[in-house]
Every structure is written in C-alpha cells, then in structure tokens.
Amino acid sequence: xxxxxxxxxxxxxxxxxxxxxxxxxxxxxxxxxxxxxxxxxxxxxxxxxxxxxxxxxxxxxxxxxxxxxxxxxxxxxxxxxxxxxxxxxxxxxxxxxxxxxxxxxxxxxxxxxxxxxxxxxxxxxxxxxxxxxxxxxxxxxxxxxxxxxxxxxxxxxxxxxxxxxxxxxxxxxxxxxxxxxxxxxxxxxxxxxxxxxxxxxxxxxxxxxxxxxxxxxxxxxxxxxxxxxxxxxxxxxxxxxxxxxxxxxxxxxxxxxxxxxxxxxxxxxxxxxxxxxxxxxxxxxxxxxxxxxxxxxxxxxxxxxxxxx
Numbered sequence: 507x508x509x510x511x512x513x514x515x516x517x518x519x520x521x522x523x524x525x526x527x528x529x530x531x532x533x534x535x536x537x538x539x540x541x542x543x544x545x546x547x548x549x550x551x552x553x554x555x556x557x558x559x560x561x562x563x564x565x566x567x568x569x570x571x572x573x574x575x576x577x578x579x580x581x582x583x584x585x586x587x588x589x590x591x592x593x594x595x596x597x598x599x600x601x602x603x604x605x606x607x608x609x610x611x612x613x614x615x616x617x618x619x620x621x622x623x624x625x626x627x628x629x630x631x632x633x634x635x636x637x638x639x640x641x642x643x644x645x646x647x648x649x650x651x652x653x654x655x656x657x658x659x660x661x662x663x664x665x666x667x668x669x670x671x672x673x674x675x676x677x678x679x680x681x682x683x684x685x686x687x688x689x690x691x692x693x694x695x696x697x698x699x700x701x702x703x704x705x706x707x708x709x710x711x712x713x714x715x716x717x718x719x720x721x722x723x724x725x726x727x728x729x730x731x732x733x734x735x736x737x738x739x740x741x742x743x744x745x746x747x748x749x750x751x752x753x754x755x756x757x758x759x760x761x762x763x764x765x766x767x768x769x770x771x772x773x774x775x776x777x778x779x780x781x782x783x784x785x786x787x788x789x790x791x792x793x794x795x796x797x798x799x800x801x802x803x804x805x806x807x808x809x810x811x812x813x814x815x
C-alpha cells in the first residue's frame with residue numbers, strides 16, 4: 507500500500523472551503539426555514555443532513571495526508587464537484603414558506619380536524635359528505651400554503667388531503683394520489699387537483715378508482731385527458747407569467763368536454779396559495795383576497811357537485 511503524502515496547500519484550501527460552504531449553506535437554510543422543513547416531506551431535511559455531514563467530514567479531513575494515485579485524485583475531485591452540485595441543489599430546493607394566513611388554517615375547529623403526517627396535511631370534516639379532494643402543491647411550495655383556500659371545502663363536508671411531495675416536487679411521487687385515496691376508504695367520490703406542477707401530477711391520476719373530478723389551478727395537463735370521464739375545472743390568472751394565458755388556452759383541447767374555465771382577471775401565479783410572491787411571476791392587477799374568493803368559489807361549486815360514478 508502506498509504511503510500517504512501531504513496534500514498541496516491549494517488542495518487543502520479548496521477542500522476546506524467547499525466543506526465550509528456546504529455546512530454554512532445548510533445551517534443558513536435550517537435557521538431561515540426550520541418550521542417549513544418540518545411541515546414538508548422528510549426527504550429534503552435528510553438531504554440537508556447528508557450535505558452538512560459530508561461538508562463537515564471534508565473540513566476535518568482536508569489537511570490530512572492522502573494516498574497518491576491518479577484514480578484516487580480523480581475520485582476526490584469528483585467528490586468535491588458532486589458536493590458543490592448538491593449545495594446548489596439544496597439552495598434551489600428551498601421551499602416557499604406558507605404565510606400567516608395559511609398557518610392560521612392549521613388550527614382545528616369543531617367543524618374541521620387538522621391531521622399532519624410526514625407526507626400529507628389533511629382537513630377532515632366532522633360532518634363528512636362522502637366527497638374528497640386530493641390536492642398536490644406547486645413546485646417547492648409549502649403544502650400548508652393551500653390550507654386556507656381549501657378549508658371552505660372541508661367546512662362543507664369534503665375531506666381534503668394535501669400531499670407533501672419528496673423534495674417539494676410533485677412528479678417525484680407518482681403514487682401519492684392513489685395512496686391518499688386509499689387512506690380514506692369511507693370517501694367514495696374524489697376530485698384530484700393541484701397548483702402549477704401539482705396540477706400536472708393530478709391530471710396523471712385520473713385512473714385512480716373513485717376519481718370523478720379534476721381541479722387545475724394555474725395549470726394544465728402534460729398529456730391529452732379529454733376522454734377522461736371526469737368533471738374538470740381550470741382556474742387561471744390573466745396576469746400569470748408562469749402558467750401564462752396562452753399556455754392555458756393551448757390546453758383546452760386536452761381537457762374533457764364540458765370543462766369549466768375560469769379566468770381571474772388580474773390574477774397571478776402566487777395567488778393560488780398563501781406563500782408570498784413567486785420568482786418570475788407577473789404583476790397583479792387585482793388584490794389577493796378578491797382573486798382568492800373567485801378561486802375558492804369556482805372550486806367549491808365543482809367539487810361539492812360531484813356525483814358518484
């Protein structure tokens with residue numbers, strides 16, 4: 507076995523710097539977004555822990571002598587590059603935190619119980635109607651951000667299950683809707699829905715038994731679902747710069763005949779949840795409360811009118 511040799515000074519400095527940056531980034535995210543991490547899927551906190559641990563090991567071992575060899579040197583360089591990529595990933599994956607309006611909706615009442623698991627937030631009505639809605643959040647949005655908008659449904663007897671996708675990205679868990687439906691066998695009639703990327707995921711779950719409705723908030727399907735036997739609703743904002751009006755219009759032919767289209771005049775992408783402004787969004791032409799009243803009213807009309815198939 508080859509003897510270990512001292513690392514060049516520049517190599518020690520680079521390894522230590524990469525490790526320190528990794529640890530500092532993770533600590534910063536935890537300090538700023540701690541409560542949000544507990545509200546979502548555990549995959550992101552686990553990723554943060556891994557990045558911090560690897561960064562700490564890199565700092566501790568940066569000055570130790572290393573075994574020579576081209577293959578070992580290449581491996582160490584690749585590891586450092588991978589850690590840098592992971593740091594970039596955890597920064598990009600930082601969630602949009604629910605605001606105070608949304609957090610207030612996590613408080614139970616005599617009409618609605620609130621149940622939190624590692625992968626869902628549920629609003630369970632004390633007087634159930636036999637209907638349910640599985641709702642998938644938009645990319646990187648705290649699942650609690652939708653509770654205030656969906657709570658009126660629960661108050662009318664609809665069981666609402668908001669999923670918490672791994673890493674905050676809906677497409678990472680294609681079976682989430684099916685598991686949610688299966689967790690409440692007493693509910694016989696379901697709608698599936700979602701915001702933005704969450705709507706794309708919801709539209710892929712129309713074959714789940716019991717699903718009779720589709721609710722798209724600032725979203726559209728990635729494939730043709732025009733033949734699906736469901737009542738569909740598409741609610742969009744006229745000033746949404748992410749799910750643009752043109753993109754929504756292009757999706758009309760992919761949705762079932764009789765789909766109800768509601769355009770919130772002046773509405774933007776971030777109005778479909780309570781999580782503050784969103785990067786790349788348009789400039790609103792209406793206040794949030796007015797826009798959200800329209801979103802809630804349209805959604806309530808469709809979901810509460812669903813009939814068993």
